[in-house]
Amino acid sequence: MHYAVGIAGLAVFLLSAWLPSTDRGAALQKSGRIVVLLGLQFLLGTVLLKTSAGTALVRGIRDGFDHILGYAAQGTAFVFGDLVKVGESPALFFSVMMPIVFVSVLIGILQHLRVLPLVIKAVGAVLSKVSGYGRVESFNAVAAVILGQSEVFISLRAILDRIPPQRMYTLAASAMSTVSASILGAYMQLIDARYVIAGIVLNLVGVFVVTSLINPYSVTPEEDRALLDADIADSRKHESFFEMLADYILVGFRVAITVAAMLIGFIALLAMVNGVFAALFHGTTFQDVIGRLFAPLAWLTGVPWDECAAAGRFMGTKLVSNEIVAMQQLRGDPDGLSQRSLAIVSTYLVSFANLASIAIISGALRGLSEKQGLLAARYGTRLLYAATLVSLLSATIVGLLF
Numbered sequence: 001m002h003y004a005v006g007i008a009g010l011a012v013f014l015l016s017a018w019l020p021s022t023d024r025g026a027a028l029q030k031s032g033r034i035v036v037l038l039g040l041q042f043l044l045g046t047v048l049l050k051t052s053a054g055t056a057l058v059r060g061i062r063d064g065f066d067h068i069l070g071y072a073a074q075g076t077a078f079v080f081g082d083l084v085k086v087g088e089s090p091a092l093f094f095s096v097m098m099p100i101v102f103v104s105v106l107i108g109i110l111q112h113l114r115v116l117p118l119v120i121k122a123v124g125a126v127l128s129k130v131s132g133y134g135r136v137e138s139f140n141a142v143a144a145v146i147l148g149q150s151e152v153f154i155s156l157r158a159i160l161d162r163i164p165p166q167r168m169y170t171l172a173a174s175a176m177s178t179v180s181a182s183i184l185g186a187y188m189q190l191i192d193a194r195y196v197i198a199g200i201v202l203n204l205v206g207v208f209v210v211t212s213l214i215n216p217y218s219v220t221p222e223e224d225r226a227l228l229d230a231d232i233a234d235s236r237k238h239e240s241f242f243e244m245l246a247d248y249i250l251v252g253f254r255v256a257i258t259v260a261a262m263l264i265g266f267i268a269l270l271a272m273v274n275g276v277f278a279a280l281f282h283g284t285t286f287q288d289v290i291g292r293l294f295a296p297l298a299w300l301t302g303v304p305w306d307e308c309a310a311a312g313r314f315m316g317t318k319l320v321s322n323e324i325v326a327m328q329q330l331r332g333d334p335d336g337l338s339q340r341s342l343a344i345v346s347t348y349l350v351s352f353a354n355l356a357s358i359a360i361i362s363g364a365l366r367g368l369s370e371k372q373g374l375l376a377a378r379y380g381t382r383l384l385y386a387a388t389l390v391s392l393l394s395a396t397i398v399g400l401l402f
Contacts, residue, residue: 009300104252148180199350290316302399
């Protein structure tokens with residue numbers, strides 16, 4: 001039964017992307033490419049979740065991050081000492097947020113040694129061939145996974161003003177649909193590593209499925225080359241190795257503090273709103289309400305109906321706060337979700353598709369290009385809509401493969 005529901009869910013989510021399309025006729029012409037991309041998502045999902053090679057890859061990534069977190073813990077313990085532990089368990093701030101600093105340093109080293117640019121170009125070139133999009137869009141999608149939704153635009157700052165609105169929409173949607181490598185370790189401490197990796201990979205492809213429907217356009221090789229041939233400046237190419245280290249350490253620390261501050265603010269706000277709702281509506285909380293609102297969407301992804309209100313609660317929490325708040329609550333109390341429902345919800349949570357991301361992306365762009373920042377702000381709701389559909393598609397595919 002869940003296979004039929006999942007297939008129907010895919011159809012509903014694809015239709016939901018096509019109906020508000022800027023050009024429905026052009027979107028239909030991309031049907032063949034969309035089928036190929038969906039097939040690639042199922043293939044990648046199958047490899048990651050259903051094969052021994054995929055299991056070994058995920059285990060290797062997870063074990064690698066376990067070692068990284070262990071090294072990060074030594075630096076954290078040296079600075080904070082006995083404050084690190086609260087009772088028997090380490091405090092969330094020290095065990096989940098502080099390792100972001102060390103992961104950021106490793107990203108900086110790989111960037112400085114030109115390893116990451118090579119990876120981005122290689123994977124982006126393959127993705128461009130499969131997706132039919134220009135190399136600018138494909139390179140940006142891969143870079144966003146590594147650098148993050150705001151930092152990725154720095155690499156494009158020399159050409160931002162020359163990027164047309166339709167292409168800018170795709171670039172921003174890619175940034176909102178992905179996550180940053182610097183906080184992968186944090187995610188893996190909150191939810192199963194399998195679904196973290198699956199969510200990242202499926203979203204990387206899925207964003208081109210959704211944008212092909214909601215924002216179709218064609219790019220000629222000449223147009224793509226004109227942008228790529230521009231002098232895309234690297235903001236750190238003049239830095240020495242130790243200048244780079246200091247820069248990335250501070251960037252990582254700012255990200256960690258920002259994530260911690262957002263958790264404090266959003267969880268406190270949710271608690272207050274839940275309390276107000278409970279007082280006004282006889283014990284029914286705000287999260288109970290959004291859980292019921294998201295229940296039909298959860299059902300379409302393959303969650304059994306009797307678990308949909310609980311699953312929808314986590315999905316809605318991610319949208320109105322952020323993914324880490326939802327992951328932390330899912331880890332603390334999964335609310336009776338079955339293993340398949342946990343797989344679906346966990347995959348859905350792996351992206352930056354939330355209300356705060358509209359401000360983050362438009363603000364980052366505005367600091368580099370006033371015109372593109374205003375464009376992203378104007379497209380804000382439409383960007384969030386597309387990124388949410390990307391997450392729903394990925395979650396549905398995992399539900400079908402479970």
